[in-house]
Amino acid sequence: MTFITGWSWYVWNWFQEYRMLGSMFGCWAVGGWGVFWDNDMGYEMAACQNIIGPTTVEFPVRYMSVFEDPKNEDPSPEAAAENAKD
Numbered sequence: 001m002t003f004i005t006g007w008s009w010y011v012w013n014w015f016q017e018y019r020m021l022g023s024m025f026g027c028w029a030v031g032g033w034g035v036f037w038d039n040d041m042g043y044e045m046a047a048c049q050n051i052i053g054p055t056t057v058e059f060p061v062r063y064m065s066v067f068e069d070p071k072n073e074d075p076s077p078e079a080a081a082e083n084a085k086d
Contacts, residue, residue, distance in 0.1 A: 009062060016061050023052045 031045020049055065
């Protein structure tokens with residue numbers, strides 16, 4: 001893995017984490033007011049999460065450009081062995 005690829009994956013993972021945290025905080029702000037003022041039992045928070053999408057991410061997130069050859073990067077020994085067979 002080259003330095004630029006490793007660095008871009010590092011930055012991409014931090015971006016994904018902050019996006020996920022921002023989504024959770026935003027839905028908490030919207031849904032918290034619904035629970036506090038309307039006693040809606042979490043309806044607004046659930047609706048917000050349906051609109052924004054899932055807030056769970058399995059790390060590390062690996063981004064690969066459509067212009068990159070997948071055989072160029074071997075993320076694991078198993079994948080390297082698989083690529084060596086072809």
